[in-house]
Amino acid sequence: MPKWFTPAAAICGLMFAVAPVLIANAPYESTMGLVQKIFYVHLPSAWMFLLAAIICGVASVRFLFRGDPRQDRLAWAAAELVVLFGVVTLVTGPLWARKAWGVWWQWDVRLTASLMGWMVAVAYLLLRRYGGPGSDKLAAGLALFGMANVPFVYISVNYWRTIHPTTNVVPTLPASFGLPLWFSAVTFLLLFVLLLRVRVRLEEQRARLDALYLSMDA
Amino acid sequence: MFARVVWLILRKDFTVEVRSLEIAYTTLFFAISCVLVFAFALVQEGRAPEGGAAGILWIAIAFAGTLALGRTFERERQSETLRALLLAPAARPAVYVGKLLGIVALLTAAEIVLVPLVALLFQAPLLGRPFWLAVILLTGTVGFAAVGTLFAAMLVRARSRDVLLPVLLYPITVPVIIAGVRATAALLQPEVDAGIIRFWLALLVCFDVVFVTLALWTFEPLMTD
Numbered sequence: 125m126p127k128w129f130t131p132a133a134a135i136c137g138l139m140f141a142v143a144p145v146l147i148a149n150a151p152y153e154s155t156m157g158l159v160q161k162i163f164y165v166h167l168p169s170a171w172m173f174l175l176a177a178i179i180c181g182v183a184s185v186r187f188l189f190r191g192d193p194r195q196d197r198l199a200w201a202a203a204e205l206v207v208l209f210g211v212v213t214l215v216t217g218p219l220w221a222r223k224a225w226g227v228w229w230q231w232d233v234r235l236t237a238s239l240m241g242w243m244v245a246v247a248y249l250l251l252r253r254y255g256g257p258g259s260d261k262l263a264a265g266l267a268l269f270g271m272a273n274v275p276f277v278y279i280s281v282n283y284w285r286t287i288h289p290t291t292n293v294v295p296t297l298p299a300s301f302g303l304p305l306w307f308s309a310v311t312f313l314l315l316f317v318l319l320l321r322v323r324v325r326l327e328e329q330r331a332r333l334d335a336l337y338l339s340m341d342a
Numbered sequence: 343m344f345a346r347v348v349w350l351i352l353r354k355d356f357t358v359e360v361r362s363l364e365i366a367y368t369t370l371f372f373a374i375s376c377v378l379v380f381a382f383a384l385v386q387e388g389r390a391p392e393g394g395a396a397g398i399l400w401i402a403i404a405f406a407g408t409l410a411l412g413r414t415f416e417r418e419r420q421s422e423t424l425r426a427l428l429l430a431p432a433a434r435p436a437v438y439v440g441k442l443l444g445i446v447a448l449l450t451a452a453e454i455v456l457v458p459l460v461a462l463l464f465q466a467p468l469l470g471r472p473f474w475l476a477v478i479l480l481t482g483t484v485g486f487a488a489v490g491t492l493f494a495a496m497l498v499r500a501r502s503r504d505v506l507l508p509v510l511l512y513p514i515t516v517p518v519i520i521a522g523v524r525a526t527a528a529l530l531q532p533e534v535d536a537g538i539i540r541f542w543l544a545l546l547v548c549f550d551v552v553f554v555t556l557a558l559w560t561f562e563p564l565m566t567d
Contacts, residue, residue: 188563236520243513250509256501265496265564269489269514272552276517 125325133318139311146304153301159223162216164304167294168312169212170238174274175316176205177241180248181271184264193331196260199267201323203248205316206270210242225287233280234288237273244270344439347432351440352447358417359448365413366448373406373452374459381463395466396526399456400482400519406452407486408508411445411494419498434562438491442554445487446480453479466530474529474539481546482522486515488553496564518553521545 143164153160180202187195217235218228229235244266251263281290297305359365380398384391418424427437457475461468468475493510497503525542528535 188560237517240513240516247510247513251500251506254502255497255506258499259501261564262493262496262500265492265560266510266514268556268560269553272556 126321129318129321132314136311136314136318139307139314143304143308143311146307150304151300156224159220162220164308166213166216166220167305168309169209169216171309172312172316173206173209173213173238173241174277175313176202176209177245177271177274179320180206180245180267181274184267184271188261188264188268196264197324197327197331198320199264200252200327201320203245203252203263203267204323205319206245207242207249208319209312209316210238210245213238214242230287232286232288233284234277234286237277237280241270241273241277244273344433344436347436348440348443351427351437352443355414355441355444356447365410365417366451368413369406369410369448370452370455372409373402373456376402376405377456377459377463385463390464390466393527393530395460395464395468396523396530398464399460399468399526400523402456402460403449403453403479403483404486404512404515404519406456407445407449407483407490408511410448410452411487411490411511412504412507414441414445414448415494415498424495424498428565434565435558438495438558438561441495442484442487442491442557445491446483449483449487450480453483468526468530471529471534475526478522478525478529478539478543478546481543481550482518482525485518485546485549485553488550488557489514492557492561492564495561518546518549521549 147161147164150161150164152158180199183195183199183202186192187199217238221230222228248263248266248270251259251266255262278291280286281288282292294302294305377398380394380401381390384394384398415424418427428434430437457468457479460466490507490511493514494507497507497510500506521542525539525546528538528542
């Protein structure tokens with residue numbers, strides 16, 4: 125593990141301990157009240173969800189055209205984080221929606237596109253797990269299509285008339301709401317980087333182990 | 343040169359298929375059984391559920407399409423002809439386009455049977471505006487087949503490919519299916535709103551462009567060992 129890992133993990137843990145205090149002290153939103161506080165978890169995890177999908181796609185393209193196995197390991201690790209942060213997003217979203225919109229789920233463009241992006245990541249992992257030899261390239265192709273979905277998720281709310289809040293909300297946020305949000309976002313980003321590093325390392329060790337086995341046979 | 347390779351591959355697939363008609367018959371029968379299962383499940387006391395026809399038509403196309411895609415490439419795998427095809431001194435994208443057109447032609451044939459069947463069983467005025475329906479079906483089929491051809495070709499070498507094809511294909515093509523269903527449903531309304539149809543058609547064309555471009559771009563590296 126790199127030297128920065130342990131201190132970064134400690135800082136991340138500390139920030140996760142402080143974040144609830146900041147969120148609790150943030151003012152209540154006038155119409156939604158307490159339930160609006162899910163926002164501080166929902167939005168950062170959704171950002172990480174999209175970030176992971178982009179990393180997975182970009183790494184896959186580089187693997188596909190340059191054949192660098194490190195990019196492949198990065199793509200695999202990122203795909204698992206798409207699924208993880210996707211679950212957080214897709215669970216916190218309906219919890220909020222139940223209070224704010226009165227329904228758990230709505231077949232709105234952004235919700236549908238997010239669910240599809242999450243399903244593509246699950247399909248990616250299934251392919252890696254059960255596809256057998258050669259599935260790394262196939263999975264890279266799939267990840268590329270998954271990445272094409274990301275801008276669609278992001279811009280969809282601005283072009284369709286949907287009930288999901290648009291991307292204009294964050295830049296116009298007053299500081300009392302913005303501070304806990306950005307703190308939470310940085311916390312999630314740190315967690316994201318740490319998890320990605322751990323997962324890539326696991327794949328590196330596996331690759332080294334495979335190489336050792338092969339050299340023993342030879 | 344490109345067009346010639348596309349044409350040769352299309353003609354080869356057509357010749358092979360005409361000899362046995364295996365894929366055409368099985369796909370068609372499967373699509374018809376699919377619609378019948380929906381009819382048994384959903385039509386009660388002679389009354390079809392409102393607005394169900396568009397969805398059922400597209401589900402039948404998607405299911406039959408998956409089957410046809412799997413079979414088309416299984417045939418190439420069994421006799422190792424896909425390898426021969428890739429060894430040929432022809433541009434890989436041309437091979438892809440040839441295969442894609444073959445699948446689109448097959449699915450179009452299936453749709454010619456499916457549309458009247460769904461119209462009959464679900465009492466939907468599907469044939470009221472044949473031109474618009476044909477445009478919607480064609481753009482939707484191209485989008486679905488563009489991804490399907492790429493993935494089916496990739497999966498030829500993978501383990502458990504039969505299960506993996508739908509698993510990979512459906513999440514990616516759901517936008518196409520949604521747009522196709524919405525456009526078809528708009529066509530079935532008593533008062534057709536041309537704006538809505540045009541909107542979903544534009545979306546379908548966008549998906550077609552994105553999917554075909556991505557597939558042409560990645561077919562070469564994906565099919566190289």
